[in-house]
Amino acid sequence: MITTYIDHPLRDLNSFHVEERAARIIEFDRKEDLDEIFAEGNAPEKWAVLGGGNNILFTQHYDGTLIHPTGKGIERLQDGSASARVRVDAGVEWDDFVQWCVERELWGAENLSLIPGSVGAAPVQNIGAYGAEARDIIDQVHYFDTLQRKHLTLSNEECRFGYRDSIFKGELRGRAIITAVDFTLGTTVSPSLRYGDVQQQVEERGGATLRNIREAVCSIRQTKLPDTSVLGNAGSFFKNPIVPCAVAKSLQQENEGMPIYPASDDSLRKLAAGWLIDKAGLKGLRMGKVGVHDRQALVLVNHGGATGGEVMALARYVQAKVKEKFGIEIETEVNIW
Ligand SMILES: Cc1cc2nc3c(=O)[nH]c(=O)nc-3n(C[C@H](O)[C@H](O)[C@H](O)COP(=O)(O)OP(=O)(O)OC[C@H]3O[C@@H](n4cnc5c(N)ncnc54)[C@H](O)[C@@H]3O)c2cc1C
Secondary structure (H helix, E strand, O other): OEEEEEEEEOHHHOOOOOOOEEEEEEEEOOOOHHHHHOOOOOOOOOEEEOOOOOOEEOOOOEEEEEEEEOOOOEEEEEEOOOEEEEEEEOOOEHHHHHHHHHHOOOEOOHHHOOOOOEHHHOOOOOOEEOOEEHHHOEEEEEEEEOOOOEEEEEEOHHHOOEOOEOHHHOOOOOOEEEEEEEEEEEOOOOOOOOOHHHHHHHHHOOOOOHHHHHHHHHHHHHHHOOOOOOOEEEEEOEOOOEEEHHHHHHHHHHOOOOOEEEOOOOOEEEEOHHHHHHHOOOOOOEEOOEEEOOOOOOEEEEOOOOOHHHHHHHHHHHHHHHHHHHOOOOOEOOEEO
16 A cells, blocks of 8 residues: 655654654555556656664755655565575564564574664665674565666675675665565574673573573663663764774774774774764763763764754764874764755
8 A cells, every 4th residue: 555645744753853854755565566656757756765764864854755665564485494484574663573583483683683673774784783784684685676667686695785784775775675575594593692791691581592682682772772762863873983904903002992893804893983982082972952872972862852964063073073083984874864
């Protein structure tokens, strides 16, 4: 079914809760609806996909059409000896899918518990947390190509997943609407407890069962991250910078206790943007209606009534201060519209 809203407020459709509007929002729940929405002569001129709005900062009214998938199907496709394949519609809440897996003893999604947003958005930035990434369990991504007006499928490899990155942020940006994702999940016990906090909390709960891991991850996230319904935010505002190994080592020598993590390439290292912001003296900073969260410096927050422009002014200030202190550029992870 297709539902259209004209001149619609966005306040409740973005986790920063900024008060912008969209000229038009079109909701659809079946992939065939996209053939109609993008039929020749009928296709919207300017459009973008809006999932749950948990990774978007609106800095102005959106004067085009926001396409919003609402399909909620989860279907078990087939089981191998040690795995199960599951097809999930783009409109399913990511965490509902994780819960669904945990209830069925399917392994692989549990470390990604409580990440806000839709399943359709998960491949876009290859969501990740606590040593796991969506790419570890994604088998295929089904999408509508608005240029070719065709329904197509990409394999995991073809999605070109990287750290908070994929083909949907590159070549297929502004072209692909993800309609469903196929996942391969484990049917045998395979916990991944590389992150200290998770390991400890799982042990306190009695060991590495799926339920204990999910509970531990949810509990850690709830302690560390502000609740978007209370304090508008989009989670990590900046990406962790990836730098040459030599740069990381020299910075670590100058700054005692600076954490460094491995990156995909052995000649590179990942730095913790939150640590850099904290050590630049910005944790808890408040600038009018916006601020840097006082428990997690990577998170910028709307204390109430802020515009997207005010959040961006703070973001630029944070970037400048980190550059001044460490000589490191931190890029935004959030999509700025
Ligand atoms: C409190 C909080 C904590 C967070 N923690 C994490 C975390 O631990 N790890 C992490 O990786 N992220 C985290 N995030 C970011 C966010 O949860 C993810 O980016 C999530 O995937 C956003 O989903 P969404 O449906 O809200 O997408 P949106 O914010 O609506 O969209 C994000 C981008 O994806 C595109 N998009 C959305 N749906 C589709 C689709 N069906 N087809 C094509 N493009 C689409 C949009 O056009 C946009 O470019 C956090 C956010 C918050 C608010």
